[in-house]
Amino acid sequence: MTTIQVYGSGCKNCATTAERILEVANELSLNVDLEKVTDLQKIMAAGVLTTPALAIEGQIKHSGSVPSVDLVRELLSKNAVA
Amino acid sequence: MEIFTWLADRLSYSVFGLTPGTRVANGLHFFIEDTSKILVLLVLLIYVISYLRASLSVDKVRNYLLGKHRALGYLLGSTFGAITPFCSCSSIPLFMGFVSARIPIGVTIAFLITSPLVNEVVVIMLGSILGLKFTLMYVAIGMLLGMLAGVMMDMLKAQRWLQPFLAEAYQQAVNSNIQIADDTPAPSVTHKDRHYFAVNETKTILSRIWKWVIIGVGLGAAIHGFVPAQWFEQNLANGQWWTVPLATLSAIPIYTNASGVVPIMASLINKGMPIGSTLAFCMGAVAVSIPEFIMLKQVMQIRFLGAIAGYLLVAISITGWLFNYYY
Structure with a gap:
């Protein structure tokens, strides 16, 4: 089970990012636990400056834009935990 | 063309x-x-x-702003506000990130105020409709308004009026001397990355503003074609002093961005509406919006928002008066 967080104040880009992650996880048949973090204090505590940001296993991997499908695929296959 | x-x-x-x-x-x-x-x-x-x-990453901007002299900080904060994108939903995390990183509150405010006032969309719209000279002037004024806002908020010690969790983070950051860890190596940006980023940005921005462009130009065209110039001369063109703050105030509830306002503004100026009053209306509509303030309420107390709104009303009105008088 891989834990993933999507940080963002609830804008459209954040929703798109979350959907994209689920799609790719599905395609790679990965088991993911996806959490959308919208709480401002939590976003600040994670050190996220630009949203949407994406963290895998607690580490920020991408921030500031909707990641491309290729990037999501790369990040997930590299960092996924069985 | x-x-x-x-x-x-x-x-x-x-x-x-x-x-x-x-x-x-x-x-x-x-x-x-x-x-x-x-x-x-x-x-x-x-x-x-x-x-x-x-x-250009925001982390780089933040690290660059750290430890700069205050006066230079206002200028840089405002410049970064002008060149970075303007989505208000991304401005909140950015604001928190700046505040919790020991950047003086005034520098952050200079960034925050300039960001919606000056950006590529305003510049493109103004440039294509009202010409280069007007555009340069607008950019200069927008940045000046942002910088003065920063100076003002520092003088008022506005950090007192942050929401408590953020005020605490600001205090801690000021007291500690820990350098922000800059351990993320700058990723090399290839042509393909740039192209992907640019296509994505263009899509995002266009999908947000195309309808405003159409509405704005539509209203502009209606004014252009149907409202007789005499009507403006009789009703709005006298330039009494109170028309300027009234224009600013009446623009506040209008939630739009520059793409909607600039075409209307151009038609009004063509019909003989005083340039200062028109500019005040445009800046009021772009700089202050109710949804933006509701978002900022999450990080600022009412007093802080009041101080910003009050400052903008006065500063934009003064700009309008000066233009009506001298232009």
């Missing part, structure tokens, strides 16, 4: 078969020429600007 005139000629006179010179024909011609021109320019220029901007 002649191609757009040609397109508008073809469509209004040949396709729709209108007689040149009638009101409807004038209005439609104006609408087609301006929307096609503006949309094409926006697509091209936003792509180019985003392509160049792809390697």
Whole structure:
């Protein structure tokens, strides 16, 4: 089970990012636990400056834009935990 | 730019078969020429600007702003506000990130105020409709308003009015001497990355503003074609002093961005509305919006928001008066 967080104040880009992650996880048949973090204090505590940001296993991997499908695929296959 | 005139000629006179010179024909011609021109320019220029901007990360900006002299800080904060994108939903995390990183509150405010006032969309719209001179002037004023806002908020010690969790983070950051860890190596940005980023930005920005462009140019065309110039002369063109703050105030509830306001502004100026009052209306609509303030309420107390709104009202009014008087 891989834990993933999507940080963002609830804008459209954040929703798109979350959907994209689920799609790719599905395609790679990965088991993911996806959490959308919208709480401002939590976003600040994670050190996220630009949203949407994406963290895998607690580490920020991408921030500031909707990641491309290729990037999501790369990040997930590299960092996924069985 | 002649191609757009040609397109508008073809469509209004040949396709729709209108007689040149009638009101409807004038209005439609104006609408087609301006929307096609503006949309094409926006697509091209936003792509180019985003392509160049792809390697500018906010982390870099933040680290660069740290430890700069205060006066230089205002200028830099405002400059970064002008060149970074303007989505208000991304401005909140950015604001928190700046505040919790020991950047003086005034520098952050300079960034926050300039960001919606000056950005590539305003510049493209103003440049294509009102010309280079007006655009440069607008950019200079927008940045000046942002910098003065920063100076003012520092003088008021506005950090007192942050929401408690953030005020605490600010205090801690000021007291500690820990350097922000800059351990993320700058990723190399390839042509492909830049292209992807730029296409994405262009899509995001365009999908957000295209309807405002159409509404704005539509209203502009209606004013252009149907409202007689005498009406403006009799009602709005006298430039009494109170028309300026009234223009600013009445613009606040209008939730739009520059793409909607600039075409209307251009038509008003063409009809003889004083340039200062028009500028005040435009800046009021762009700089202060209720949804933006509701978002900022999450990080600022009412007093802070009040101070910003009050400052903007006064500063924009003064700008308007000066322009009505001297221009």
